[in-house]
Amino acid sequence: MPSVSPHLGSITPQWRANPQSIIERKPVGVVAGGKGHEYEYEPKTSLWFTDNETVVATIVTREGEGKPKLSRHDSSGESLPLHLRAVFFDATSGKVKATPDWPVQSRAASIVAAHDGKIVAQTGSELILYSADLRELKRLKLPSLDGSGWGAQFRLSGHPSPTAKKILFTTGAAPTATWIWVDTDSLQVLRSWSGGNTGRITISDSKIATTTCPTRSDNCDPRIVVSEPGAGWQTLVRIADPRHRPYTQFVDDDLVFLLVRSPTGLVATLVRIGGKEILTENISRSCEWGGIYPSSSGQRVVVPSCKLKGHIEALDMGGYDELEKILVYDAPFRGQSYTLEVKGAKIKERTLLAVSPDGSKLAILSKESLYCFQLPH
Numbered sequence: 001m002p003s004v005s006p007h008l009g010s011i012t013p014q015w016r017a018n019p020q021s022i023i024e025r026k027p028v029g030v031v032a033g034g035k036g037h038e039y040e041y042e043p044k045t046s047l048w049f050t051d052n053e054t055v056v057a058t059i060v061t062r063e064g065e066g067k068p069k070l071s072r073h074d075s076s077g078e079s080l081p082l083h084l085r086a087v088f089f090d091a092t093s094g095k096v097k098a099t100p101d102w103p104v105q106s107r108a109a110s111i112v113a114a115h116d117g118k119i120v121a122q123t124g125s126e127l128i129l130y131s132a133d134l135r136e137l138k139r140l141k142l143p144s145l146d147g148s149g150w151g152a153q154f155r156l157s158g159h160p161s162p163t164a165k166k167i168l169f170t171t172g173a174a175p176t177a178t179w180i181w182v183d184t185d186s187l188q189v190l191r192s193w194s195g196g197n198t199g200r201i202t203i204s205d206s207k208i209a210t211t212t213c214p215t216r217s218d219n220c221d222p223r224i225v226v227s228e229p230g231a232g233w234q235t236l237v238r239i240a241d242p243r244h245r246p247y248t249q250f251v252d253d254d255l256v257f258l259l260v261r262s263p264t265g266l267v268a269t270l271v272r273i274g275g276k277e278i279l280t281e282n283i284s285r286s287c288e289w290g291g292i293y294p295s296s297s298g299q300r301v302v303v304p305s306c307k308l309k310g311h312i313e314a315l316d317m318g319g320y321d322e323l324e325k326i327l328v329y330d331a332p333f334r335g336q337s338y339t340l341e342v343k344g345a346k347i348k349e350r351t352l353l354a355v356s357p358d359g360s361k362l363a364i365l366s367k368e369s370l371y372c373f374q375l376p377h
Helices: 019-023
Strands: 007-011 015-017 029-032 039-043 045-051 054-062 082-090 096-098 101-104 110-115 118-122 126-130 136-141 157-160 166-170 176-183 188-196 201-203 208-211 223-227 234-238 247-252 255-262 265-272 277-283 300-309 320-330 336-342 351-355 361-366 369-374
Touching (some): 019 054, 019 082, 045 118, 045 351, 045 361, 054 110, 054 361, 054 369, 110 157, 157 201, 166 201, 208 247, 223 255, 234 265, 265 320, 300 351
Parallel strands (some): 007 336, 045 110
Antiparallel strands (some): 015 369, 029 039, 045 054, 054 082, 082 096, 082 101, 110 118, 126 136, 157 166, 166 176, 201 208, 208 223, 247 255, 255 265, 265 277, 300 320, 320 336, 351 361
16 A cells, blocks of 8 residues: 655644642652562653643642641651542643542552543552542442552553553463453443453553553463453464564554564554554664654554664663654545644653643643643645
């Protein structure tokens, strides 16, 4: 299939904000490791469009820290409750619309799904569904694992579908994993089962795709496989280079977008369920922290492209990725629609991206800075 020559251009932020300064609280880092060997990592953040006109960013804070400072004589800092702090912005103007905060049980709390104004927050041991006006609608306590409960950090990781109407929660417990399939509108567990531990996971509203051989065994056949929840796996594509696992992302129920490393560089591939390729083209480079970001409508896919900065091989300095371009693909996905150079923002490391449901806006959360861009149509 002939590729489409992309429109070349540039984008600058429509607006920029600092959610942390609005909240006036310092985020707490995620803690992991065994007793006596705990490590504090970067704070957990999340970024979502709740609809075409609203974007929300979250951090976890410890109540009583930052401004205003409170005097507490009867409790230590460690006993102060954790809160999930959210800032809702008007996606066009950057005006703050709401700043709710919710008590949570985990430093890894975040928003894990959002659509049509509604959001689902993972607070630790529970999921909470909120309406568009931030009223609590329902709570779901997820099953405990191996008798110990899962709320301490990293017990379950959530994988939302592009529409955010379904979430798959999985554990990394070897040699098998617990899989929990949740409907976000009803906040019900539709199915749970035990299955083999796998690699990178992506889901649609009805299917799961993952990579095999998570431990990179010499006796394993690396593939990307697809199934319906709890059903048997079918091969989608085989992985030619097991040292470089592709990024995979459902665009809709029938399409999976892949970023595959090849001898000639990085290849963007769009594959129908059943294995038929409808798009294959070389791209310059993706980002180590980046991936593939579809709009919930299934009509647009955004791929960030980075440039390696600060790398000095002679001094064994690894360098860092800085966002350079945004690659845009539009249905019917015959090739790149736009290649957009990012100007007016130095975006690197610890970065989250979100695309509005209609694909018209792109939000990027990089450390303390939130940027919102208008994408061409």
